[in-house]
Amino acid sequence: MDIDFPLVLVVLTFATGLIWLLDRLFLRKRRLAAAGLEPGKVEADEEPREPYLVDLSRSFFPVLAVVLVLRSFLVEPFQIPSGSMLPTLEVGDFILVNKFAYGLRLPVAGTKILEVDDPERGDVIVFRYPEDGSTNYIKRVVGLPGDLIRYEGRELFINGDKVESRFIARLPPVELWRETLGDTQHDVFLTLGRTGRSGEGEWLVPEGEYFVMGDNRDNSNDSRYWGMVPDEMVVGKAFAIWMHWESLTSLPSFDRVGSIE
Numbered sequence: 001m002d003i004d005f006p007l008v009l010v011v012l013t014f015a016t017g018l019i020w021l022l023d024r025l026f027l028r029k030r031r032l033a034a035a036g037l038e039p040g041k042v043e044a045d046e047e048p049r050e051p052y053l054v055d056l057s058r059s060f061f062p063v064l065a066v067v068l069v070l071r072s073f074l075v076e077p078f079q080i081p082s083g084s085m086l087p088t089l090e091v092g093d094f095i096l097v098n099k100f101a102y103g104l105r106l107p108v109a110g111t112k113i114l115e116v117d118d119p120e121r122g123d124v125i126v127f128r129y130p131e132d133g134s135t136n137y138i139k140r141v142v143g144l145p146g147d148l149i150r151y152e153g154r155e156l157f158i159n160g161d162k163v164e165s166r167f168i169a170r171l172p173p174v175e176l177w178r179e180t181l182g183d184t185q186h187d188v189f190l191t192l193g194r195t196g197r198s199g200e201g202e203w204l205v206p207e208g209e210y211f212v213m214g215d216n217r218d219n220s221n222d223s224r225y226w227g228m229v230p231d232e233m234v235v236g237k238a239f240a241i242w243m244h245w246e247s248l249t250s251l252p253s254f255d256r257v258g259s260i261e
Contacts, residue, residue: 007108009071013064019057027054072107073099076236078126078136079245084214084221085138087176087187088124089238092246093256095138097126101237110232119144119210119234121158122184124260126235127212131226138238139222139229142181143203143211150202151224154190154217186261191218199224210234 031048032038050058080093089095099105104114110128119125119141129135143149143158150157156179157163164180165188174189201224205211209228214220223229238260245252 009068010107013068016057016061020061023054084216086189086216088215092244093241094243095238096240097236098239099236122181124238127229128233139212139214141210142213143205145205145207147205149211152200189216194218
């Protein structure tokens with residue numbers, strides 16, 4: 001069972017804040033009265049000892065509140081679990097996602113409370129998988145609202161125009177190609193010897209939704225198979241790799257630190 005970390009963080013922040021507030025408003029006065037002391041005339045070293053739960057809440061609430069604000073509205077870290085975005089992102093890459101890039105959303109609910117910008121073609125985005133609403137996926141935006149997308153013969157077409165791409169190298173078991181989407185140039189993998197028609201089709205992107213694909217074109221579960229990403233499912237824009245750590249049996253590496261194209 002996956003733990004809903006944002007929900008846990010919100011609950012813990014609310015609970016510790018409420019306990020601390022109730023203590024300052026009511027419980028502390030009772031402790032002082034029981035000790036024969038008056039509020040406002042008590043030295044710090046004269047304060048009666050706080051209950052353990054109150055002391056714990058007072059210590060943790062500020063930290064939890066800061067983490068909640070940063071994680072919900074500014075930057076959130078993610079780890080890449082699969083190779084669907086190779087060669088751009090490798091398994092074990094730790095990335096940073098800009099939560100502010102596409103507008104402010106309420107934590108857990110995901111309701112947008114402030115419009116900032118919309119995803120652009122070529123952006124690498126993190127979003128909640130539309131089929132379960134909880135699993136985080138990362139893919140590249142290919143189609144914007146109103147676009148007609150066609151994928152045929154392992155070539156990508158947008159509104160009837162073939163997307164510009166050029167061969168870079170043969171790296172068995174894949175070929176490396178450089179593709180241009182809008183103002184973004186990025187590398188993609190095409191698996192050698194793949195001849196099937198899997199993933200081919202034509203799609204019209206509805207208003208308020210996006211068509212996304214993985215850069216590892218023959219090994220990506222994306223919009224070609226399960227459809228569009230609604231705007232309300234978008235978490236944010238991936239903008240940097242800050243660490244690579246493939247497994248607990250290996251050492252963290254910072255060789256891949258840098259921006260995501």
